Amino acid sequence: MKSTQRKRSNEIHYGSTDKALHVTTDQATSMKDQVVDLIEQSIRAIQAEGMLPEGELPKPQVDHTRDPKHGDLATNAAMVLAKKAGMPPRDLAAAIIERLPQNNMITKCDIAGPGFINFHISQASNIAVVETILTTSEEYGRSNEGQGRRVQVEFVSANPTGPLHVGHGRGAAIGDALCRLLDNAGWSVHREFYYNDAGQQISNLALSVKARIDGVEPGDTTWPADGYQGDYIKDVATAYQNKQTVNAADRTVTASGDAVDVANIQAFSVAWLRREQDEDLKAFDVNFDCYFLESSLYTSNAVEKTVETLIDNQFTYEQDGALWLRTTDFGDDKDRVMRKREGGYTYFVPDVAYHHNKWERGFERVINEQGADHHSTITRVRAGLQGLKTDISEGWPEYVLHQMVTVMRDGEEVKLSKRAGSYVTLRDLIDWVGRDATRYFLTARAATSQLTFDIDLALSKSNENPVYYIQYAHARICSVQRKALEQFGQWTAADGIQHLELLNSSEEQSLALVLSKYPEVLAGATKRLEPHAVANYLRDVAAEFHSFYNAHKIMEADEGISLARLALATATQQVIASGLRILGVSAPEAM
RNA sequence: GCGCCCAUAGCACAACUGGAUAGUGCACGUGCCUUCUAAGCAUGAGGUUCCAGGUUCGAGUCCUGGUGGGCGCGCCA
Known part of the structure; x- marks a missing residue:
């Protein structure tokens, strides 16, 4: 696996196969990590005996099994190493098992299929995760992989020419979840929104508003070409005529009301x-x-300096009266114009300057979350940065691209077109199905998949949205806790820790098992920048909890069992609340 | 024509990046509320993972070539 990430001061390779999934927390080592360790010890012993060559060997994998018949954890070590050892996988598996160090976590291990080694974990070891969760509290699932290093995530970055549409919504949901994942992994996260406040689109905006002020409507002969036709333009015109003052997050402007002051x-x-x-x-x-203005790159001369550097470094040439950048030197399929014949710069030039600015601000990592329709800019921006001949690595910045969101309404597709003025806004979705459901829907699928958001379905089945399934589990636990308070008076989840061995049913064990996977789910989602894995995981947790809840009464006659189950339920609640927080979805205490 | 993304159950999507018998939710069949929240649970049916080759102990996953869809390929942003 190859990864062209960073090569600056601290060496990090996000794509490396070993260590990458190692959860670097101070919490108790997970069952999986312990098994990995045992297998490595055994293999070293085999190497010492000369049955396997010294030096680097293929890295065995340890996975949770799908089928409980195969135990709890399984490794392919014998199959991966069989060739090197020159012996049949099953024989090698036997040798590995023979040399496993003593431990009290594994109750049984056997050889299966072509040479898998299956590990059966003791119930006590499995349920012990409840204690880990309760004692490490909010630290459970956190890691310090980022070590406080700075990462900037740029997302949404919509130009101020209209309300946000559902595509921006997808970017906002994914981008924000990425930020929360990175923050959870110990990175110092900086959220940035970049926009253009001065270009052609903004001129069109001003002309559209002016036309409305003048009483011109879309379709009239004097309506500006490429004007914005949405009704909100009328609202802007009215507010302008009323000399309103507008306070945005990054600017305040008072209208003069002067109809000719463009x-x-x-x-x-x-x-x-x-x-x-x-x-x-x-x-x-x-x-x-931070809101970053494209125009500031001109006023600070950053654009000029970028162009000069590229010229000095001889990556440019003049042709047909324009200035070209030899992006083909960096993998593009054709060279790109930087300065147009009539003098202005093409849009990607300030983009290069902007990213150089990010680099100069010291962001070790930069992640850009954008719609996939902008994917062609990746090559150009990276080429421009390489042409500056700084020590920026080829894979910087990183990109997360989300595919298009198709909106279905009344059985037909609504075209997303800001310029046409007719599109479904993010606010529409939130109004119809709620913030939680909107967030969940927009993050629960891989960014690389196109997403069909069926408004009619979301409207008619608003009570069957999957997010409620997860929230309901959380609310149920809260309800039981209230009942426990009535029954026990003073009570804490820690009271159940000493009774955990009573939880030996399949439902209780399965729930504990899925809870134990949380740190590695987060680590994987963070490493691959895929927040949808968290959404899928939470559904699994909720499913295991609902099964447990239906099979066992938590507030039993026996106080020890009640306390133990309360501890398990509280650990579940903690994981669900934590995961929902990463998705930006609320965890209600009652529904 | 070239580049990027995608193709998995009727529909919408997963699959721990190469592991064992491919899962989940809707929708469909059958059961479960006198008991901590039925927005729930249990159980059943539903599949040639688009097609054809290849790589190896092993392929939904990787490689090659097709087919079909989305996006991009501008001196627009």
């Missing part, structure tokens, strides 16, 4: 739509540390 109209319109987007984001509970 500069003021433009400034006011940008602020008005920025505020509109702020409200969309607020309704979605997404916040940013």
Whole structure:
């Protein structure tokens, strides 16, 4: 597996196969890690005996089994190493088992199929995760892999020409979940929103508002070409005429009301739509540390300097009156124009300058969450950065691209077109199905998959949204805890730890097992930048809990059993609340 | 024509990045509320993982070539 991530000061290889999944926390080592350790010891012993060559060997895998008949954990070590050892996998498996160090966690291990080694874990070891969860509390699932290093995540980055649409919503949901995952893994996360407040699109915006002020409507002969036709343009015009003051997150503008002052109209319109987007984001509970203006790259001369450096480094040439960047030197399929014949720069030039700025701000990692329709910019931006001849590595910045969101309404597709002015907004979704369901739907699927958001379905079945399944488990646990308070008076989850050995049913054991996977699920989701894994995992946790809940009464006659089950339920509650927090979904105490 | 992404049950999607008998939710069949929340549980049916080759102990996953869909391929952003 190859990864062209960073090569600056601290060496990190996110793609490396070993260690990458190692959960670096101070908490008790997981069952899986312990088994990995045992197998490694055994293999070293075999190497010492000369049955396996010294030096580097293929890395065996240890996985949770799908089928309980295969025990709890399984390794392919014997199959992977059979060739090196020159012996049949099953024979090698026997040798590995023979040399496993003594331990009280494994009750049985056997050889199965082509040479798998299956490990059966004792119930006591399995249920012990409940104690780990309760005692490490909010630390459970956290790691310190990031070690406080700085990562910047740029997402949404919508231009202020209209309210956010569902595509932005997907970006907001995924981007924010990525931030929460990285924060959970010990990174210092900086959320940034980049937008253009001065280009052609913004001129069109100002002209559209001015047209509305002048009483011109879309379709009239004097309506501006490429004007924004949405009704919100009328609202901006009215607010402007009323000389309103607009407070957006990053700017405040008061309208003069002067119908011919295009500069003021433009400034006011940008602020008005920025505020509109702020409200969309607020309704979605997404916040940013910084709003970065494309225009600032011009006023600071960053764009000029970038161009000069690229010229000095001889990656450019003049042709047909334009200035070209030899992006083909860096894997592009054709060279790209930087400076147009009439003088202006193409859009990717400030983009390069912007990313150089990010680099100079010291972000060790930068992750850009964008719609897949912008994927062609990746090559250009990276090529531009390489052309600057700094020590930026080829794979910097990283990208997470989400595929299109198709919105179905009344059985037909609604085209997402900001310029046409007719599209479903993020706020529409939130109003219809709620923030939690919107967040969940938009993060529960892999970013690489196209997403069909069927509004009619979401409307008609709003009570059957999968997010409620998870929230319901949380609310149920809260309800039981309230009952326990009535029954026991003073009571804490820790009281049940000493009775955990009473939890020997398959439902209780299965629930504990799924809870024990939480740290590695988070580690995997963080490493692969795939928050949807968390959503899927939470559904599994909820399913195991509901099964447990239906099979066993928590508040039993026997106090020890009650306390033990309360401990298990509380550990479950903690994991669900933690996972939902990463997705930005609330964990209600009652439903 | 070229590049990127995708193709898995009727529908929408998973599958711990190469592991054992491919799972979950809707929808469909059958049971379960006098008992901590039935927004729940149990159970059944539903599959040639788009097609054809290849790599190896082993392929939904990797490689090659097709087919079908989305996006991009501008001196627009």
